[in-house]
Amino acid sequence: MTISTAIPFNKPYLSGKETTYIEEAVRSGKISGDGLFTKRCHKFFEERFGFRKVLLTTSCTDALEMAAILLDLQPGDEVIVPSYTFVSTPNAFVLRGAKIVFADSTALNPNIDAASIEALVTPRTRAIVPVHYAGIACDMDAIQAVATRHGLAVVEDAAQAIDSYYNGKPLGSLGELAAFSFHETKNIISGEGGMLAINDPRFAQRAEIIREKGTNRSSFFRGEVDKYGWVDMGSSFLPSDIIAAFLYAQLENLDQIQDQRKALWQVYYTALSSLSKYGVGVPNLPDYATNNGHMFYLTCTSLDERTALIEHLREQQILPVFHYLSLHKSPFYVDKHDGRELPWADFYTDCLVRLPLYYELTPALQQRVIGAILNFYHSR
CATH class of the missing domain: 3.90.1150.10 (Aspartate Aminotransferase, domain 1)
Structure with a gap:
C-alpha cells in the first residue's frame, strides 16, 4: 500500500537568498536593529506602497502595541474591534487600559460589519480597528466616514493584507496607522516579524522614540541631537537586522x-x-x-x-x-x-x-x- 505524501496547512517559502543576506548582515558588523537590511526593507515598502513612513518591528503584535501607545489611550477609553480576530488585535489596546467594544462580522465574509459601527460609538470611543481578514479589504469608506464624523482614529490590522488593495489603494495606507505581520504563515515572511506603517505625520517622530525604548536614539544617529536620552515611554520593538535580511530576500520575490x-x-x-x-x-x-x-x-x-x-x-x-x-x-x-x-x-x-x-x-x-x-x- 502506497502512503500518500502529507499535505501540510503551510510550508514557509524560501527564495534561496535568505542565508546569503543573513551572512552579509553578519559580515557588516551590525546585526542589531536598523542596519543595512532594515533600511532596505523600509525603502521598499515606502516606495512600493506609498506608506509615509514604516518601521519594522519584532511582530505585528508589537506594531499594534506601538499604535496603542501613539494614540495616548487612557484607562476607560473605548476601542471598536471585531470579535472574530486574533487576540493580539484587542490585547494591544487592553494593555493601555482601554475597554474593547466588540463588533460583529458580516454575512458575506469575516470582516467587521461597517454598518454596525456607528451604533457602538460613545463619547469614550477613541479608535476603530478594522481587520482585513484573509487579505480582503474591509469597507473602508464606510469605516472612515464614521471615524471622521466622530473624530476617531483608524488603525488597520493588515496582518494578512500585504499587497492587497481597496479601490486601488494599498491596504495599510488608509488608516492613520497600520500593522503588518511577517510570521511564517504569511505571504512574505521572516519567521517572526512585523511592521508599523505610519500614514499620519504627527506620529512619525514619536513612533521612532517608542520603538527605541522611549529614547531619541534614532535622532542621535542621524546627527539631529548631540546625545540621546529617555524622553517618552517605549519598549524594545525593533528587530535584529538578521530578521530584516531574511525579509528582504522575500521582498525581492x-x-x-x-x-x-x-x-x-x-x-x-x-x-x-x-x-x-x-x-x-x-x-x-x-x-x-x-x-x-x-x-x-x-x-x-x-x-x-x-x-x-x-x-x-x-x-x-x-x-x-x-x-x-x-x-x-x-x-x-x-x-x-x-x-x-x-x-x-x-x-x-x-x-x-x-x-x-x-x-x-x-x-x-x-x-x-x-x-x-x-x-x-x-x-x-
Whole structure:
C-alpha cells in the first residue's frame, strides 16, 4: 500500500537568498536593529506602497502595541474591534487600559460589519480597528466616514493584507496607522516579524522614540541631537537586522510569490464554488477589494459538518485548520463584554475551515485536496 505524501496547512517559502543576506548582515558588523537590511526593507515598502513612513518591528503584535501607545489611550477609553480576530488585535489596546467594544462580522465574509459601527460609538470611543481578514479589504469608506464624523482614529490590522488593495489603494495606507505581520504563515515572511506603517505625520517622530525604548536614539544617529536620552515611554520593538535580511530576500520575490499564491487561490475558487448547492461558502470578494492569495477558506453549514470534514481530510493526510474563536466569549473578556449577541462571529468560529495554501503546493497536491473535499460532500 502506497502512503500518500502529507499535505501540510503551510510550508514557509524560501527564495534561496535568505542565508546569503543573513551572512552579509553578519559580515557588516551590525546585526542589531536598523542596519543595512532594515533600511532596505523600509525603502521598499515606502516606495512600493506609498506608506509615509514604516518601521519594522519584532511582530505585528508589537506594531499594534506601538499604535496603542501613539494614540495616548487612557484607562476607560473605548476601542471598536471585531470579535472574530486574533487576540493580539484587542490585547494591544487592553494593555493601555482601554475597554474593547466588540463588533460583529458580516454575512458575506469575516470582516467587521461597517454598518454596525456607528451604533457602538460613545463619547469614550477613541479608535476603530478594522481587520482585513484573509487579505480582503474591509469597507473602508464606510469605516472612515464614521471615524471622521466622530473624530476617531483608524488603525488597520493588515496582518494578512500585504499587497492587497481597496479601490486601488494599498491596504495599510488608509488608516492613520497600520500593522503588518511577517510570521511564517504569511505571504512574505521572516519567521517572526512585523511592521508599523505610519500614514499620519504627527506620529512619525514619536513612533521612532517608542520603538527605541522611549529614547531619541534614532535622532542621535542621524546627527539631529548631540546625545540621546529617555524622553517618552517605549519598549524594545525593533528587530535584529538578521530578521530584516531574511525579509528582504522575500521582498525581492514579492511578485513571483504573489502570482503563485493567487493562481492557487483561483484554482480552489473555480473548483469549489459549486459547493454552494450544499450550503458551503467560499471567500466573498467585494467589488472594492482585491485578492492577495493569503488564504482560501470554506464556510461549512455547522460545527459538526466542519469537524467531520477536517477529520475526513486528515484521514487522507491533508491538514486543514479552523481559525479564530469569538473573543467576546473568551474566558478573559466574556464578563467584560456588554452581552450583545454577535452571531456572524460565532458562525465563522464554528464553521470556517482554512485549506492548505503555500508557494510549493503543486497542482497534483492541490487536486488531492479538492478531490477529497468534493468526495466528502458528494458522498453525504
